Amino acid sequence: MPTLPRFLCFVVCLLIVAFRPLPVAAQGVPDVTLGVTKTAFAKIDILVGTLDVLSGGLAAVEAAAALERTLSRDLEYSGLFRVGSGEQPAPAGDLNFEFAIRGSVEGPLRDAQQTGRDAPTTVSLDLVTHPGGQLILNKQYRPVPDQLRTTAHHFANQVVEMLTGEPGIALTRIVFSRGSADRRDLWVVDYDGESLLRLTANRTLNLCPAWSPDGSEIAFTSYQNGLQGLFSLKTATGEVRRIIAQEGLNLGADWHHTGRELAVSLSRSGDPDIYRVSPQGEILHRVTGLPSIEISPSWDPSGRDIVFTSDRTGTPQLYVIGSEGAGSRRLTFEGRYNDSASWSPTGDNIVYATRETDITQLVLIRPTGEERRLLTDWRWRNCEDPSWAPDGRHIVFASDRTGAFKLYVMDVVDGDVRQLTFGDEPDITPAWSRN
Amino acid sequence: MKVMGMNPRRVLCFLGLVILAAGMVFATGCGKKPEPQTEPEVIVEPVTETIQEPVVPEVPAEPQPLVDYTRMQPSEYGIEDVYFAFDRYDLDDRALGVLTRNARILKDHPEVIILVEGHCDERGTVEYNLALGERRAKAVRDHLIRLGIPTDRLRVTSYGESRPFALGSNEQAWAQNRRAHFARP
Known part of the structure; x- marks a missing residue:
C-alpha cells in the first residue's frame, strides 16, 4: 500500500519544516524586533487542543497532528493570537485562554482505502469558548492527504475572521x-x-x-x-x-x-x-x-x-x-x-x-x-x-x-x-x- | 666545523637509505616503462591562464572576406563598453572617446545591428535601476546617432542590476557593473 509511506514522508517533511532550527545566519541579529513601536495591542489567547482520533489508525493520528500543527502556526502567523497547544497548554507562562479549538479525525474510511493515496479523512473542527466550551463555529471537511494543510488553513481563516473581523491570510x-x-x-x-x-x-x-x-x-x-x-x-x-x-x-x-x-x-x-x-x-x-x-x-x-x-x-x-x-x-x-x-x-x-x-x-x-x-x-x-x-x-x-x-x-x-x-x-x- | 662532526653511525644509516631509495626508483622505473611518461606533463597546467580577460584585442581582426560580423558579439570586433559614475547616466570624456571609436567601427560594418544594454550596480531598487539602466543605454544610443549611426541600427534595453558583470559588494565590482554593454540582438 503506497499511501502510508508517502504520507509519512509528507508528515516528516512537515515536521522538518516546522521544527527546523533558526537559520544559522539569522543568529547574527539576536532580536528580530525592529524599530517598531510595540503597540499595546491585546492578542487573543487561544488553545489548540489535541484532536480526537476516532478511527483510521496511524494515518489518522498523523493527519490529526498535521492539522494541529498547521492550525497553531496559522493562528500565530496571523499576529492576532497567542497560541497554546494541547500538550503544553501554557508554554508562554500565563496564557489566559478565551477560546479553544477542538475536534476529531476519522478514517481514512475502509472502503476508500482501495483508492490509495486519495482516501479522504473526515475532519470536524470546533471553535469553542474556554473554559465554558460553548460552540461558536463548527466545520466539517473530507480532505485527501494532500488537502490537510488547506483544511487547517481554511479553518484558521474562519477563526480569524469570526473573532477579529480581519480577513485571514492562511490561504495566501x-x-x-x-x-x-x-x-x-x-x-x-x-x-x-x-x-x-x-x-x-x-x-x-x-x-x-x-x-x-x-x-x-x-x-x-x-x-x-x-x-x-x-x-x-x-x-x-x-x-x-x-x-x-x-x-x-x-x-x-x-x-x-x-x-x-x-x-x-x-x-x-x-x-x-x-x-x-x-x-x-x-x-x-x-x-x-x-x-x-x-x-x-x-x-x-x-x-x-x-x-x-x-x-x-x-x-x-x-x-x-x-x-x-x-x-x-x-x-x-x-x-x-x-x-x-x-x-x-x-x-x-x-x-x-x-x-x-x-x-x-x-x-x-x-x-x-x-x-x-x-x-x-x-x-x-x-x-x-x-x-x-x-x-x-x-x-x-x-x-x-x-x-x-x-x-x-x-x-x-x-x-x-x-x-x-x-x-x-x-x-x-x-x-x-x-x- | 660542526657540520662535518656528524655521528658516523648516522651517516652510514643515511647512506643506506639513499641506496635503498635509489634502488626502489630504479626498480619501479624498469618495471613498467610505457606508462609514467604521460602523467607528469598534465600536472604543469598554468592556472593563471583560466582567468577571464574582458578586454578584446585592439586590432579589430584582419579583413577576412568570409567573416560575418552580424553573427559575432560586438566585443569580438573591437566594440568597447562604456562606464558610468554612481547614479549618473551622463557620458564622461572617456566614454565619449570609446563611443567615437565604436562609431568608426560600426560605420565600417553597416550590416551590423547593435543592442545597447544598460546596467547598474546592485545599490538601489530593482525598478529604479531598470529605469536608470535604460537612461544609460539611451544616452549611448543618442550619442552614436549624433556620430552618424542610423537609428534603425541601434536597439536599446535595460537589465538594471539584474545581470552583473562582476560579483561583490565593493566599489570595484560596482564600477564594473555601471555600464552600457553592446550585444548582438
Whole structure:
C-alpha cells in the first residue's frame, strides 16, 4: 500500500519544516524586533487542543497532528493570537485562554482505502469558548492527504475572521523571482513557506510579478530577444501570454482591484511614464507625461489613486496621482532615494524602500505623508521590494542580511519577522496574493 | 666545523637509505616503462591562464572576406563598453572617446545591428535601476546617432542590476557593473 509511506514522508517533511532550527545566519541579529513601536495591542489567547482520533489508525493520528500543527502556526502567523497547544497548554507562562479549538479525525474510511493515496479523512473542527466550551463555529471537511494543510488553513481563516473581523491570510501565496545573472524564474510559495513551486523555465529574466485580484493570473516583466515585455501567466495551467511589449520598459505592473486593468510603466515615448492598460494590452490612459522617470505604480485599494516613483526633482520620490492623471502631489520629502511603494489593501498605509548611503531600508508612511517610520535598520543590510498581505498588517520583502537576498515576512504592527525562503539563490521582487 | 662532526653511525644509516631509495626508483622505473611518461606533463597546467580577460584585442581582426560580423558579439570586433559614475547616466570624456571609436567601427560594418544594454550596480531598487539602466543605454544610443549611426541600427534595453558583470559588494565590482554593454540582438 503506497499511501502510508508517502504520507509519512509528507508528515516528516512537515515536521522538518516546522521544527527546523533558526537559520544559522539569522543568529547574527539576536532580536528580530525592529524599530517598531510595540503597540499595546491585546492578542487573543487561544488553545489548540489535541484532536480526537476516532478511527483510521496511524494515518489518522498523523493527519490529526498535521492539522494541529498547521492550525497553531496559522493562528500565530496571523499576529492576532497567542497560541497554546494541547500538550503544553501554557508554554508562554500565563496564557489566559478565551477560546479553544477542538475536534476529531476519522478514517481514512475502509472502503476508500482501495483508492490509495486519495482516501479522504473526515475532519470536524470546533471553535469553542474556554473554559465554558460553548460552540461558536463548527466545520466539517473530507480532505485527501494532500488537502490537510488547506483544511487547517481554511479553518484558521474562519477563526480569524469570526473573532477579529480581519480577513485571514492562511490561504495566501507569495510569488517572487529566484535566480541570478542570466536566469531568474518565477516561483510561488505558500505564505507559511510550504509548497514551493517553480512557475517559469524560459531561460531568461522574469521579474516583478503581480497577482490578479482573483489569483488566476500573474503579470510579470520578462525579456524576449533581449527586449522587455509585460506577460501574464495563468496560475492554473502555467500558460504564458504577452500583455504588452512596447519599445523600452514594460515594467512594474499592479492590477486594479476590479481586475479590468493594470497600472504599468512604459517608456515608449522616451522616458518611462505611468499608463493604464487592459489585461489584453490596450493602452487605456496615459497617467503621467513628464520628461522624467515615472515608475513603480501601486493602486490605492479603492482604485482611484496611484502612488508611484518620479525623479522629476532630480531624486526618486513618491507621488500620488488620480488615475485620470489629475491632482498629483508629492508624498515623500525625507531621503534622497525613495521607490517601490506598495499601498496597503486596508488603505491606511504605504510601505516603500528608501536608500540612505548604500543601504536600502523599509519605511511606513500614511497616505497623507504623515507618521513616517522606519521598519528596518542597518543590521538588516538591504531591505527591498515590499508587498502587502491582504490583511494590511503583514508585508513580505527581500533582504540580503544573510548574504543572498531571501524573503522575509514582517508584522508591521508588532515588528515580528520570520524568514520565508531559504537557500543560496537570490529571491527578489515578491508579491503577496490578494486572497 | 660542526657540520662535518656528524655521528658516523648516522651517516652510514643515511647512506643506506639513499641506496635503498635509489634502488626502489630504479626498480619501479624498469618495471613498467610505457606508462609514467604521460602523467607528469598534465600536472604543469598554468592556472593563471583560466582567468577571464574582458578586454578584446585592439586590432579589430584582419579583413577576412568570409567573416560575418552580424553573427559575432560586438566585443569580438573591437566594440568597447562604456562606464558610468554612481547614479549618473551622463557620458564622461572617456566614454565619449570609446563611443567615437565604436562609431568608426560600426560605420565600417553597416550590416551590423547593435543592442545597447544598460546596467547598474546592485545599490538601489530593482525598478529604479531598470529605469536608470535604460537612461544609460539611451544616452549611448543618442550619442552614436549624433556620430552618424542610423537609428534603425541601434536597439536599446535595460537589465538594471539584474545581470552583473562582476560579483561583490565593493566599489570595484560596482564600477564594473555601471555600464552600457553592446550585444548582438
